[in-house]
Amino acid sequence: MEGVAIIGAGQTPYGDFPGKGVKELFAEAYFEMLKSIDKGTEPQRIQTAYIGSLSAGSGFQLGQLAPLLMGHVGLPRATATRVENACASGGYALYNAAIAVASGKFDLVLAAGVEKMRDVSSSKGRYWLGVSGDTEYERLAGSTFAGIYALMAARYMHDYGLKREHLSMVAVKNHRNAVANPKAQFRREITLEQALKGAPVAHPFNVWDCSPTSDGAAAVLFCNAKIAKEFTDKPVYLKGFGAASDYLAIHDRDSITSLAATRKASAEAYSQAGISPREIDFAEVHDCFTIAEIMAYGDLGFCEPGQGFKLLEEGTTLPEGKLPVNVSGGLKAKGHPIGATGCGQACEIFKQLRGEAQEPGRQIKNARYALSHNVGGSGGTAAVFIYQRGDQ
């Protein structure tokens, strides 16, 4: 396999953008990505693109989205594939772009994602997001993703002694982190008291346990590692990438306090990278609901199974801790524009590993390895990536 590097990354802010369509959002991320390539490139050298989006062709009714978007930014002839794996659509765009570079068939491969949830979240009373759960056994029985993750949280409490406060500690941390991030949707702190007393959603969750409805796009340019220095002196290397699936319906799974898809995907990524979880300096993980971040700590090997909340108690995952998690604000406060989310995590890590998170207090220092983690639905799919700083 060829080595894989990242030479450029860009993203829109996440939020609510009534005046921008899917094409505009994609173009904004794409051109910011192009600008980030230190020594520049001829865009025509981009040979193929993977674009993640959940609701293309359904909610927002622009089908065959991948060539449509590539045509819009002036690359109508590049090969383009839309990938869709629910909330992990962006992660699978990254994953398949990495494979395309690894194959040796392509030198420059675009991974991108876009979503405009404002236009699709409840159109015609259908829940486009909801179809990504198991329709026959969960959705048609009335459950939502908030309800399914709430079951996981309740079971985690029962099995391991997780407290309601621990969930809120995730929300408080990620909101605090988002304040300094110019791309984040919710740039305001919340107190633990506030986080404990939000409007109820699905017991034990209140509104502060849930990631928001977001519009946004993100774009990452992958490159054969051999030629990365043609484009920048500070490439970021993708040292490992893994992806795995599980049953959609949680009643079919081995456990509901852990995601098997994440465990398998991360094992694959660590093994390829040749490093252990201890060597990760910071991570962006999939906190669609607060419990998801706590489960991810265990599934990614940052702690023993079921002990995720102890990292919160110890402050390990705060920006000043040993293993900062979601310094961007995470899905909770940076935002969650479904198809873009996985690519946006890679944008944050690209910036951080290059020392370019210039806003006061945001830059993580002396990091060598970082990890990103993107989940589809309630764990039907997951993708994990390990990045290495390249200027050392």
Next chain:
Amino acid sequence: MEGVAIIGAGQTPYGDFPGKGVKELFAEAYFEMLKSIDKGTEPQRIQTAYIGSLSAGSGFQLGQLAPLLMGHVGLPRATATRVENACASGGYALYNAAIAVASGKFDLVLAAGVEKMRDVSSSKGRYWLGVSGDTEYERLAGSTFAGIYALMAARYMHDYGLKREHLSMVAVKNHRNAVANPKAQFRREITLEQALKGAPVAHPFNVWDCSPTSDGAAAVLFCNAKIAKEFTDKPVYLKGFGAASDYLAIHDRDSITSLAATRKASAEAYSQAGISPREIDFAEVHDCFTIAEIMAYGDLGFCEPGQGFKLLEEGTTLPEGKLPVNVSGGLKAKGHPIGATGCGQACEIFKQLRGEAQEPGRQIKNARYALSHNVGGSGGTAAVFIYQRGDQ
């Protein structure tokens, strides 16, 4: 890049199956594929899957389809990615599965496609198929794919002297070919007189110029060429694969009597295979409308540009001709279950190159190279594959 082989292929019949859901159709194709592997395999060895489907999560409302289907056939943990590029979704499942094997990361990779058009074709007055054209400039102005391809046919007539009869000759040939194919939707011959006098659809097309609404699924198992003989003494090798895009809106294109995406995709495939169009022994091409097959002849290099109809006059593409095209019956008469179509073409070629098209009169003799060609929408995407018989 690692070499790519095909060791198994299976598909459902195409047609109208009110009693079968998407899961059942997929399972039927998958298990037929497994059975076709001469020396068998442990299904758990299938590491990753690419599944093409247009209307998953929208029309038929089963989102995150790839892991859902893999779980249904007993492979819940395999990596799985849904790909969607309109009517070329199956072709891009093949294309990305080939890249995954070529990367060396995987030994066994599934490419599959499934669609149940019965459930989606006009639900709630929305045209799920229609969203794959350019929504802003074509669909919302009232055009359909029949209308767009009709424009192409009219222009081809004007520029090159194509006659209405030539269009019908495609329909007559492909219906005749479908008679012997047990997987085909329309197993009946039509006469040239009938084909000329169908109910009007969009001038110059009548109903016999249009492929049908179909349900169906197809599955193909790719394998690293180095280990193919572990599974069969008769692998089929994938010698070349190419894919490319174009603007969705035909007003943006260089020509409307030729698809640039097909030309670029086939150039890539021929170059990788190291052969010329003259060496192709038979082909399955994308005849969603009769003009599409005629345009494909030129775009794939089987004749000079604009001269496609001469191959029909000369009988070159009849089963008894020098270069049989759509011996399966093609989209026109075998059927067109959108996401499955590209994979179903590969199934036909796998059978033919192994000498297993046993039905009387169906087997093409002494073939060495075959080609398949799958188009998305009116040419927004295209994928082309070149196969070589492996037992020689």
